[in-house]
Amino acid sequence: MRVLVMVLTAAAAIAQQAPVTNAKLETQALSGSLAAALRSAGSGSGARWVGYVVPAVEGAGSSCCWDSRYGQGCHLEPVTRPGTAGGRQTVQLEGEQYTTVLFRYENGQLSKLRGFSGDCNLDAGGLPFVVLTGVRASESAEMLAGYVTPQAFQTRATDKIAEGALQALARHRDPVADRALERFVEPSQPENLRSKVVFWLGSTRGKRGLEMLNRLAAQDPSDRVREQVAFGYSSSREPDAMTALINMAKSDRSPRVRGQALFWMAQKAGDKVAAMIIDAIRDDPETEVKKKAVFALSQLPADQGVPRLIEVARTNRNPEVRKQAMFWLGQSKDKRAVDFFEAVLTK
Numbered sequence: 001m002r003v004l005v006m007v008l009t010a011a012a013a014i015a016q017q018a019p020v021t022n023a024k025l026e027t028q029a030l031s032g033s034l035a036a037a038l039r040s041a042g043s044g045s046g047a048r049w050v051g052y053v054v055p056a057v058e059g060a061g062s063s064c065c066w067d068s069r070y071g072q073g074c075h076l077e078p079v080t081r082p083g084t085a086g087g088r089q090t091v092q093l094e095g096e097q098y099t100t101v102l103f104r105y106e107n108g109q110l111s112k113l114r115g116f117s118g119d120c121n122l123d124a125g126g127l128p129f130v131v132l133t134g135v136r137a138s139e140s141a142e143m144l145a146g147y148v149t150p151q152a153f154q155t156r157a158t159d160k161i162a163e164g165a166l167q168a169l170a171r172h173r174d175p176v177a178d179r180a181l182e183r184f185v186e187p188s189q190p191e192n193l194r195s196k197v198v199f200w201l202g203s204t205r206g207k208r209g210l211e212m213l214n215r216l217a218a219q220d221p222s223d224r225v226r227e228q229v230a231f232g233y234s235s236s237r238e239p240d241a242m243t244a245l246i247n248m249a250k251s252d253r254s255p256r257v258r259g260q261a262l263f264w265m266a267q268k269a270g271d272k273v274a275a276m277i278i279d280a281i282r283d284d285p286e287t288e289v290k291k292k293a294v295f296a297l298s299q300l301p302a303d304q305g306v307p308r309l310i311e312v313a314r315t316n317r318n319p320e321v322r323k324q325a326m327f328w329l330g331q332s333k334d335k336r337a338v339d340f341f342e343a344v345l346t347k
Contacts, residue, residue, distance in 0.1 A: 019120075019121045020122050020124055020131075021121060021123050021124070022123045022124050022125060022126055023049070023124035023127065023128070023129035024124075024127065024128045024129060025129050026131070027130075027133060028132055028133070029132075029133050029134055030052075030132050030134040034132070034135055034136075034140060034143055035143055037132055038050055038132070042103060042105030042108060042110065042130075043105070043108045044107075044108065045107055046106075046107065046127075046128075047104065047105065047106045047107075047111075047127055048127055048128040048129065049076060049102055049103070049104050049124055049128070049129045049130070050102070050103045050105065050129075050130045050131075050132065051100055051101060051129070051130075051131060051132070052131065052132040052135040053098050053099070053100050053101075053118065053135070054098065054135055054136075054137040054140050054172060054173075054174075055097060055098060055099070055172075055174075056117065056118065056171045056172070056173055057170075057171060057172060057177070057205060058097075058206060059204070059206045059237055060099070060117065060171045060203075061204065061237075062117045062120070063099075063117040063120070063167075064120035065120070073120060073121035073122065073123060074120055074121070074122055076102070076114075076122055076123060076124050076125055076127075077123075077125025077127060098117070098118030099115055099116070099117060099168065099171040100116045100117075100118060100122065101114075101115050101140060101144070101168045102114045102116070102122070110161060112161070113144075113147065113161045113164035113165050113168065114164050114167075114168065115164065115167050115168025115171055137172050137173060137176075137177075138174050138175075140172065140174075141172045141174050141177040142176050144165040144166075144168055144172075145165075145180035147161060147162050147165035147166075148162050148165055148166050148169065148180070148184060148193070149162065150189060153189075153190045153192045153196065154190050154192065163196065166200065169181070170197075170200035170203075170204045170205065171204055178205070178208055181209075181212070185198070185201075185212060185216055185220075187220065191224060194216070194220065194225045194228075195224060195225050195228040198213065198216065198225065198228040198232045199231060199235065201213050201232050202231070202232030202233060202234070202235040202241070203232070206236075206238060207238055209232075209236065210238045210240060213229050213232045213236070213244070216229050217229045217244065217248055217252070223256050226248075226252060226254065226257045227256065227260040229248070230248055230257065230260045230261040230263075230264050233245035233248065233261075233264065234264035234268060242265075242268060242273075245264060245265055245268075246265065246273075249280060250279075250280075255284075255286040255288050255289045258289050258292075259288065259289045259291075259292030260292070262276075262292050262296040263292060263295065263299070265277060265296060266297065266299035266300055267299060273300075274305075274308060277296045277297055278293075278308060281293045281297075281312060281321060287321065290316075290318060290320075290321045291320060291321060291324045294312060294324040294325050294328060295324070295328065297309050297312070297325075298328035298331065302334055306334045306336050306337060307336065309325045309329050309337075310325075310337070313325035313329060313340065314340075329341070
């Protein structure tokens with residue numbers, strides 16, 4: 001028989017709710033260290049989940065899954081046949097102010113580590129599910145940071161547990177998380193780790209994250225990391241992030257990074273951004289950056305991008321740039337592009 005449960009935990013006298021469905025539930029108050037409690041709760045044969053709830057950093061946003069049948073929620077285990085997920089109940093939660101941190105154990109060995117926002121309903125697939133109460137965010141952040149080792153990020157084939165720990169850590173509302181993330185973007189850390197952290201700095205860490213991105217944009221020696229900084233800027237909700245992205249598109253020492261910044265500017269769109277892209281096509285000394293800028297125009301809404309592409313194709317003095325503009329006009333299938341090509345071909 002499927003069990004629908006709602007878990008209410010408490011920490012630091014704040015009510016915290018973690019919605020879980022389809023689980024064999026057990027609740028344990030934390031005594032001793034968090035790491036020891038997790039090992040104990042995860043021991044035994046078979047698979048099980050162990051989790052807890054901690055405050056999320058302000059502005060971290062939603063981190064969940066979308067199911068076409070059930071709306072917002074995550075299946076923690078594979079769904080083997082239609083209709084196995086059971087019913088759903090609407091629960092008024094603290095929402096994005098909290099982060100649920102989950103550990104999956106298989107025969108006593110950790111096999112998965114994941115973090116979700118507090119608005120995410122979790123389907124445990126009928127497995128045992130132990131909820132730890134009274135977990136402090138600082139202890140959780142310190143423990144998660146221990147999984148994020150340089151060795152786990154030496155190559156792009158990242159250790160999934162380490163990556164899950166980094167994601168969950170980035171959502172923590174605690175100074176320990178900020179200090180750990182600052183340590184992970186030091187120049188001595190692997191390029192792959194720095195690149196991964198950059199995304200979370202932009203998407204979850206607010207003003208403090210933007211400050212770290214600005215330092216990386218100015219100081220990180222890796223073009224690849226600074227390309228990711230451009231992405232971080234584009235995902236930030238801070239009002240100064242767009243200005244920083246525009247400055248990167250204008251002045252980064254690498255043509256590759258400038259081009260990537262232009263691409264993310266286009267994703268944000270708007271007249272101001274379009275004007276900056278046009279400036280890059282006109283003023284940047286590198287043809288490859290100009291071509292990237294043309295591609296960025298193609299990513300703008302049609303009413304903004306197509307007329308500007310036509311203007312570039314008509315007037316730019318660089319034949320490579322004109323050719324690129326014509327290519328993207330051809331891809332647009334816009335009537336204005338058809339009219340432009342007809343005029344060119346029937347002169």
